[in-house]
Amino acid sequence: MPIPKAELHLHIEGTLEPELAFALAARNGVDLPYADTEELRKAYDFDDLQSFLDLYYGLMAVLRTEADFEELADAYLARAAGQGVRHAEIFFDPQAHIARGVPIGTVVEGLSRALDRSEERHGVSTRLIMCFLRDESAESAMETLRAARPHLDRIIGVGLDSAEVGHPPAKFKEVYEAAAALGLRLVAHAGEEGPPSYITEALDVLRVERVDHGLRCVEDPALVERLAAERVPLTLCPLSNVRLRTIDVLADHPLPRMLDAGLMCTVNSDDPAYFGGYAGDNFDAVREALGLDEERLRTLARNSFEAAFLDRDAGEEALRARYLAEVEAYSFD
Numbered sequence: 001m002p003i004p005k006a007e008l009h010l011h012i013e014g015t016l017e018p019e020l021a022f023a024l025a026a027r028n029g030v031d032l033p034y035a036d037t038e039e040l041r042k043a044y045d046f047d048d049l050q051s052f053l054d055l056y057y058g059l060m061a062v063l064r065t066e067a068d069f070e071e072l073a074d075a076y077l078a079r080a081a082g083q084g085v086r087h088a089e090i091f092f093d094p095q096a097h098i099a100r101g102v103p104i105g106t107v108v109e110g111l112s113r114a115l116d117r118s119e120e121r122h123g124v125s126t127r128l129i130m131c132f133l134r135d136e137s138a139e140s141a142m143e144t145l146r147a148a149r150p151h152l153d154r155i156i157g158v159g160l161d162s163a164e165v166g167h168p169p170a171k172f173k174e175v176y177e178a179a180a181a182l183g184l185r186l187v188a189h190a191g192e193e194g195p196p197s198y199i200t201e202a203l204d205v206l207r208v209e210r211v212d213h214g215l216r217c218v219e220d221p222a223l224v225e226r227l228a229a230e231r232v233p234l235t236l237c238p239l240s241n242v243r244l245r246t247i248d249v250l251a252d253h254p255l256p257r258m259l260d261a262g263l264m265c266t267v268n269s270d271d272p273a274y275f276g277g278y279a280g281d282n283f284d285a286v287r288e289a290l291g292l293d294e295e296r297l298r299t300l301a302r303n304s305f306e307a308a309f310l311d312r313d314a315g316e317e318a319l320r321a322r323y324l325a326e327v328e329a330y331s332f333d
């Protein structure tokens, strides 16, 4: 069994495997521009961000009903469990669905059906985080937050994703303030393709508690020092970085340097159906390509639970303690 870990950077829409895409397309009468799963799987072998985004948003057309979202989440949780994931904080993109005429309530209720059964069925505790599309307007984000109001008992936080460059965190200052006032936890993608200054902005203007990716902090030594001193968790996604050409090859990934610098790194899968692997696959890949020893793998696993939003009450703290004990007790043999 792989080492126990929490997954903190996972877009549920990015877990849509070709087989499920075809099954849902058939059920909903959606025509996919691919002959079969084989041809679709070949399309998953895209070579740049735009071809990925085209495919990603195109395939979302098959997700229409609560049952579709339930099946999507349940399939992810089953796979994640097999890769040692014990706790998953799952992103979803309401705007991408609302724009297609699928209300946020359908998405949240469908996902929640799978999440509510997850501990019992898969042994994975779960939380839901809704992301704003940063290439949409700040007004649209605010509207989305309003639309989410009736569902906030199901949603623990907000995030910020999609095309980063040209859409700095500060654009969303007001909506993050509004989310904080509602008691929501705050995270944001920053420093993936955008500059290190976006990471600083996410911390100082949006007041995020975790930075998603944050990879480009390595270009700014003062920022690295700050992130290390403040123990800001970074949710790295190594296989995603290679597929989206943020780095050329995995052997060049700065993860070992980042750990040396005292950064609180975690390893996650981002959009695993598209980027070549789930959380455990990412652990295996960095272990192999970067020669990480067992102690460092254990540190990454420990970090993931320490960075998880499991601090609301004594019950959550006890759950976190149990997961951390599993990490310490884990034997790599």
Ligand SMILES: [Zn+2]
Pocket: 009, 011, 161, 189, 212, 270, 271
């Ligand atoms: Zn992401």
